[in-house]
Amino acid sequence: MSGPSRVERLPRVTGYDAVRAAGRDFERYSSLHQGDEDVRTYRQLPLESDPPLHSALRAFLVPFFSKGSLAPFQLGIEADARDLVAPLRSGKLEMVRGVGLPLVVRTIARLLDRPGDIEEWSSWGPSVWGDHDGRRDGAALLAFLERAVNEGAAGTGGRLFNLLASTPIAGVVLTRDQQIGVGSLLLAGGRDTVMNLIAGIAWMVAAHPTHVAALRGDVTTRTAFIEETLRLTTPLGLMERIDRGVGGGDPGQSPHVGLDFASANHDATVFTCPAELRLDRPASSPHVAFGIGPHACLGAPLARIEAHAVLHELLTIAPNGWSSTSCDAQFREVGSVKIPASFQRLVVVAG
Numbered sequence: 390m391s392g393p394s395r396v397e398r399l400p401r402v403t404g405y406d407a408v409r410a411a412g413r414d415f416e417r418y419s420s421l422h423q424g425d426e427d428v429r430t431y432r433q434l435p436l437e438s439d440p441p442l443h444s445a446l447r448a449f450l451v452p453f454f455s456k457g458s459l460a461p462f463q464l465g466i467e468a469d470a471r472d473l474v475a476p477l478r479s480g481k482l483e484m485v486r487g488v489g490l491p492l493v494v495r496t497i498a499r500l501l502d503r504p505g506d507i508e509e510w511s512s513w514g515p516s517v518w519g520d521h522d523g524r525r526d527g528a529a530l531l532a533f534l535e536r537a538v539n540e541g542a543a544g545t546g547g548r549l550f551n552l553l554a555s556t557p558i559a560g561v562v563l564t565r566d567q568q569i570g571v572g573s574l575l576l577a578g579g580r581d582t583v584m585n586l587i588a589g590i591a592w593m594v595a596a597h598p599t600h601v602a603a604l605r606g607d608v609t610t611r612t613a614f615i616e617e618t619l620r621l622t623t624p625l626g627l628m629e630r631i632d633r634g635v636g637g638g639d640p641g642q643s644p645h646v647g648l649d650f651a652s653a654n655h656d657a658t659v660f661t662c663p664a665e666l667r668l669d670r671p672a673s674s675p676h677v678a679f680g681i682g683p684h685a686c687l688g689a690p691l692a693r694i695e696a697h698a699v700l701h702e703l704l705t706i707a708p709n710g711w712s713s714t715s716c717d718a719q720f721r722e723v724g725s726v727k728i729p730a731s732f733q734r735l736v737v738v739a740g
């Protein structure tokens with residue numbers, strides 16, 4: 390069993406107002422660092438950058454996540470969800486490797502326009518850092534990214550890698566390492582986060598059977614349920630920043646801190662009874678599960694499409710709900726309540 394990670398051991402910015410303010414204040418709370426030192430030697434971009442490079446990278450990526458770009462994926466994602474949830478008809482369904490993993494790799498293949506890589510990405514398991522008895526390894530991801538960047542340069546890398554190789558960003562074409570950094574984030578950012586959201590939704594429905602009738606009939610209720618699951622589970626609970634102080638000091642000399650999105654989402658001064666799933670939370674205090682400020686998640690609309698597709702299929706096959714028969718998860722304590730934050734395995738049965 391591994392202990393807390395380096396980021397988990399950092400001092401934290403906690404609470405709704407402080408986290409929202411810090412997330413917006415990129416001049417004080419810089420993202421100019423490189424994480425995951427055990428598995429990579431490049432920055433994941435645009436995540437680990439500050440303006441002006443960050444703004445230019447983000448402007449390049451935004452069109453890939455626009456409504457118009459994602460709309461053509463919707464039917465395909467719904468068909469994938471139908472196919473993956475279908476085994477529930479004949480008994481039980483495993484939500485992590487059985488539904489979440491295949492759905493996210495198929496979805497990322499659509500986004501990157503690389504359908505031929507689905508099998509390779511699936512073989513890494515739930516994390517891009519692989520399945521090695523608890524040890525992380527960046528070699529398989531890097532080998533893939535080297536290949537994709539070469540193919541991008543040759544114009545055969547799929548839409549995103551082709552454009553990355555040829556588009557001036559802030560006036561210059563990205564270096565090879567920067568292209569690798571963008572590809573790495575797109576492969577990693579929407580993988581275990583979405584898998585945990587999908588398992589989290591299945592777990593929450595099983596834990597709150599009284600909501601099933603409302604969920605069955607009403608898309609607005611489903612939206613509220615998915616957003617409450619995002620708040621409660623906060624799949625990406627902690628992100629690193631460099632606290633440059635009020636005057637914006639040298640990032641190389643400044644302390645690193647954790648931006649605690651989970652604590653913000655469970656702040657009792659903002660969310661009454663924060664450990665409870667409530668579908669009528671006021672819209673005036675949105676959760677920060679997708680972050681806040683300039684780095685707020687680009688993939689949020691895509692994650693929401695995937696979540697709705699799976700919930701719809703589960704409710705179609707099991708209109709009276711389901712129960713969980715086996716759950717292997719890491720739980721986060723909210724007050725006296727334990728809420729799952731990440732899942733290794735979740736088995737559900739209908740009825």
Ligand code: HEM
Nearest residue numbers: 435436578579582583586625628679680684686687688692
């Ligand atoms: C439930 C699913 C997801 C959750 C909870 C989540 C959460 C987050 C959070 C909290 C951040 C902000 C990080 C920070 O402030 O340092 C972020 C950024 C980001 N996410 Fe997501 N994410 C999800 C899905 C996705 C998907 C599906 C994609 C794309 C395939 C994606 C791509 C990104 C990118 C590119 C950024 C960096 C944005 C920037 O730095 O400007 N995410 N995500």
